[in-house]
Amino acid sequence: MNILLIGYGKMGHTLEALATARGHRIAGIVDPGQAEGPAIADFTPATADVAIEFTRPDAAFANVAACLRQGIPVVCGSTGWLGQWDEAVALTNELKGSLFYASNYSVGVNLFFHFNEYIAAKMHQFGGYDVAVREIHHLQKLDQPSGTAVTAAEGILAHFPAKTSWRNAPAQGPRELAVLSERTADVVGTHVVTYTSEVDTLELKHEAHSRAGFAQGALLAAEWLPGRAGVFGMKELLGL
Ligand SMILES: NC(=O)C1=CN([C@@H]2O[C@H](COP(=O)(O)OP(=O)(O)OC[C@H]3O[C@@H](n4cnc5c(N)ncnc54)[C@H](O)[C@@H]3O)[C@@H](O)[C@H]2O)C=CC1
Numbered sequence: 001m002n003i004l005l006i007g008y009g010k011m012g013h014t015l016e017a018l019a020t021a022r023g024h025r026i027a028g029i030v031d032p033g034q035a036e037g038p039a040i041a042d043f044t045p046a047t048a049d050v051a052i053e054f055t056r057p058d059a060a061f062a063n064v065a066a067c068l069r070q071g072i073p074v075v076c077g078s079t080g081w082l083g084q085w086d087e088a089v090a091l092t093n094e095l096k097g098s099l100f101y102a103s104n105y106s107v108g109v110n111l112f113f114h115f116n117e118y119i120a121a122k123m124h125q126f127g128g129y130d131v132a133v134r135e136i137h138h139l140q141k142l143d144q145p146s147g148t149a150v151t152a153a154e155g156i157l158a159h160f161p162a163k164t165s166w167r168n169a170p171a172q173g174p175r176e177l178a179v180l181s182e183r184t185a186d187v188v189g190t191h192v193v194t195y196t197s198e199v200d201t202l203e204l205k206h207e208a209h210s211r212a213g214f215a216q217g218a219l220l221a222a223e224w225l226p227g228r229a230g231v232f233g234m235k236e237l238l239g240l
């Protein structure tokens with residue numbers, strides 16, 4: 001496939017290496033850091049089968065919209081832009097385009113999401129536990145809490161009715177779910193869901209050892225998306 005890379009930072013470089021190792025061709029790289037590099041408008045479905053976007057919260061929506069307008073299926077991994085999610089869905093449907101989004105492309109994290117929802121329902125059934133989410137990332141991360149932590153929090157709220165909202169700070173009452181963020185040098189991405197009762201603690205933890213898992217999942221999505229119109233995520237791709 002001809003893959004357009006949008007964003008050539010930590011994820012862009014990891015994706016480039018993995019995509020070429022899997023026999024794909026990089027159709028172009030769009031990044032303001034690339035001197036005299038191309039723009040998304042320079043590409044069409046004839047030159048790019050799919051675009052993969054990993055940039056920053058304030059750039060993601062415009063990049064997704066530009067791909068949709070060019071008729072290029074887009075796999076977006078940027079986090080922290082979901083305030084514009086409804087607009088992105090509406091534009092995808094209006095243009096009959098193809099959009100894939102995941103707050104985390106790692107297969108392991110998507111299993112973590114699946115077990116998180118199952119555990120939340122069970123813990124609610126048995127009662128007596130409080131729950132909190134914690135995420136730890138490197139110092140360069142722009143958004144807080146992480147997109148993954150938001151997905152985990154929403155999974156808990158959907159299955160653990162004792163919690164009705166989440167807050168990126170210590171909970172202010174028993175109905176609030178605390179989503180706590182830590183920033184530490186060189187941590188790729190760690191997420192922990194902790195249930196505590198008076199007598200014990202139960203934890204579900206995912207720790208990324210490198211960015212390879214994110215890139216593998218994003219490439220799976222990029223290979224799957226072309227030819228499918230609509231909005232998709234990892235549940236559809238992995239059948240979870
Ligand atoms: N969904 C997932 O599985 C994952 C999501 N992420 C998210 O992906 C995003 C990027 O992460 P990293 O590569 O680690 O960041 P990074 O800071 O290393 O790279 C971002 C790149 O985007 C470029 N950029 C900025 N504005 C741009 C624009 N308008 N158009 C094109 N390129 C632009 C920057 O120059 C930089 O090279 C972040 O939002 C991060 O949270 C990161 C890892 C996994």
Ligand SMILES: O=C(O)C1=N[C@H](C(=O)O)C[C@H](O)C1
Pocket residue numbers: 079103104137141142145146147148149188189190
């Ligand atoms: O910025 C990162 O690095 C990561 N961002 C994603 C998120 O916000 O959840 C996924 C992963 O944890 C790495």
